[in-house]
Amino acid sequence: MKSKNDLSFSAEVAETLGLECAIILSLYNKNELEDISTYDNLVNSLKKSLRFIDVEIIKDSINTLLKFELIDIKKINYKNDYKVKSPNKNSSSFSLTNEWQPSAEANEILDMTDITKDFYKTKLKEFKIYWYERGQKKNNWNSTFIDFMRREWTKEINSEKVLPHIIDENWYPDNDVFDILNLSEITKDSALKYLKEFILYWKDKGTAFTTWNSKFIDHVKRRHMMNDNMGSNEENKKYSEPGKYKQDFKTRKNDNTWAKEINLE
Secondary structure: OOOOOOOOOOHHHHHHHOHHHHHHHHHHHOOOOOOOOOHHHHHHHHHHHOOOOOHHHHHHHHHHHHHOOOOOOOOOOOOOOOOOOOOOHHHHOEEOOOOOOOOHHHHHHHHOOOOOHHHHHHHHHHHHHHHHHHOOEEOOHHHHHHHHHHHHHHHHHHHOOOOOEEOOOOOOOOHHHHHHHHOOOOOHHHHHOOHHHHHHHHHHHOOEEOOHHHHHHHHHHHHHHHHHHHHHOHHHHHHHOOOOOOOOHHHHHOOOHHHHHHOOO
């Protein structure tokens, strides 16, 4: 059971702005601080909640979050009446033009990553052309651009493996995989239940491919279909009922009949 004192935070914020910023932002968003009516009160509240973090680091982290407008300190009349600052949707929505440039803050966030300058320039042009032609109005172009650059950079890194390669134990599907599976009404959480067995099977086989994303999609669809039919199959049911085994642990551990039924190749 999760304790009240357990800390949770966004891994994405931690990777971009640092662990301390991620923890502070999480406490802020969850209304778990005593008083944020002033800067000093916010610092004191965080000192009580985060005794393991130096006060100077806390102050630097607050300043970073304020700079990027992730938190907003306002004078308030009652406890914990605060929220993340959001832009005015009615006044700031606009269509992207060819003259648009990311803000200095957006560029500063991207500078914290490994994205190269040449890649940045190329993708900025691509981003502007795509949204200029669509003519869609947004009030968060900087955030949209940051998300776009992160996704494209991940694809760029993965695309360097142009030759067939053996699956890595830390392999993870591209986001596009989950979009495709959603079309078959298979959620991301449901798909990830099959990730470990997929990696273990192919890592043990040692076969090299360049199409791991496609293979994972096929694997998930087959496994999902098998589970849907499991209720009417008594032979399969014995594997799904907890506490009911007809074989000892060693035999069950070495049993790979499930892989033969799936026919991954």
